[in-house]
Amino acid sequence: MLSRIKTASLANLVTVTFALFSLFLMGEGVALGVGSLSVPEPGFFLFVAGVFLLVLTLAQLIFHSRVGSVEEDVEGEQSLPKLVSFVVALFLYCFILNFLGFLASTFLLSAAILIITSKMRWYKVAWISAVAAGFSFVTFKIMLGLPLPSGQFY
């Protein structure tokens, strides 16, 4: 639960993740071949970036990590369902876009966003979503001619 994690702990967790990623970069660099200074190979730059990243993340963890009580992120905790719903809505949009088409998928995405971010009644959500989807369809697909997917329902 992201928002339950204290801010300082989150920063430490992120730094540790970056440190692990730096090891992965170094490994990838070695696997691709590092070469030498006079004849660098494809993994050279990755390896060097990994080494610097590892040094920096370790320095960050040693010298700058704060341990102790930090206030809970109350606002973050309250808004967690909103954040998760927002990400899930966009994630689902990726899957339905090609199947349903731009118009229908954008209508559904707009409705989801309005439900997540406002306290509108369902009929208001429906017509604003319809206007948003229709307007973006006309602007991007018809006027600007962007090749947006048509799917089953445009």
Place this chain on the structure above:
Amino acid sequence: MNILELLAGGFWVALQPTNLFYGLVGATVGTAVGVLPGLGTVATMALLLPLTYYLEPVSAVIMLAGIFYGAQYGGSVTAILLKIPGEEAAITATLDGYQLARQGRAGPALGMRAFASFIGGTLAIVGLTVAAVPLSEMALRFGPPEYFALVLLGLLMVVYLSDSSIMKGAIMAFLGIAAGTVGLDPVLGTERLTFGMAHLRSGLDVVPVAMGLFGISEIMLNLERPEHRAALKGAIGGLLPSREDWKTCWRSIARGSLFGFFIGILPGGGATISSFMSYGLEKRLSKTPERFGRGAMEGLAGPESANNAASTSSFIPLLTLGIPGNLSTAIVLVALMIHGIQPGPLMMAQEPELFWGVVASMYIGNIILLCLNLPLIGLWVRLLYTPYHYLVLLIVIACVVGAYSVSNSTFSIGVMLVFGVIGYIVRKSGFPAAPFLLAMILGPMLEATLQQSLIANGGNLLIFVQRPISGVIVGFGAIFMLVPLVRAGFRKIRTALPDTAGTDSRGYDDYSK
């Protein structure tokens, strides 16, 4: 041809109806972006980048440049009226601008902001016009070591000046460099960090990454905060500053313009840092520094002219050296590269219409912005009260359309979403996102110039300090990095000494620790 003839040719290009239209679109969108808190310049430029595929290169750059400097104009409207800076560079406007508004002088404050921005921006364009030719000629002498040193300096400065700790900024820069290596190796064509995905063979696209890091993550951060917009009560009133205002401000505007121009040229230097430095300078030079923060008009005028001058002059390293000094100009670089144009010292000779057309469009853009910002101020103020859920809707639809049109596939929307979540987590942890994106854009150039320099000089790393120009640039970067370390060391030594611990250099007790 002399500069005036070249500039006249540029005006002919910029005054073409299509270019004029896109200049107007850019300036209007930029002002709106600046006015609306929560929608950043970089995200908007990235958002509109896919649309530029269908435009002529000159129209594309004119529009993107309009967004960039338009946002600097608009950013201070919210700062003055609501004490919410629309853009980072407008933070200083919250100090005195908001106080002026509270004293019933919102109109003259908004008017002075527009005039100071116009003067700063225009003077910087004059500087750009004059400096472009000699700088391009000098840049022709640059080889891979000089370019490597310049790109490195740009990254160092962005890290150094980022709003987070230097360490966190540097970590993000190296992650960005790693992200820049995704795709095929430029020399041997070996796949790197593609995880077997065909979409990643051509590298990570800047557009979905920028939209995710600055658009989607911004929405997620804003969803956490309750909507809070305390409207300033009362009419704005007349916009024209009084003669007394001009008398107190003209020196500040002149200083701010000059200062902003030079800060903007430096890699990593930009609108935000120049406005802060200008504010500090004005306060230091003032005979009545106690008025600052309580409604001093010169505390608003100086930084406003400085941030607009810096935005304009930040195009100098891009157009003459081909190296963007900040994220916004990096997006312009991407737009040019999409059209197969490599900005740099040869651009002036190879693409004179584009180069001088963009320069001339900046003169016109400043006039458009003055017209947009003075008579239409009421419209911008009304825009402020747009409920945030409508803005979210607008931003998300524009983001998904923009991301999709990069590759005509939902893969780019997925990339945008992934970087949106990553951006949210890292920004929440205090890691700045700007060094990541700039490093991702500059990473391939850094790698190519490093490899070329090393191969050509038998792996001799000293080549970067042995050549005079790159040596000076590397030295400059080293000084920038070492000064804070030395100062921190001195501070530690001073606090370690028992008789001076807890006292500052003047001998006063230091309670700020």
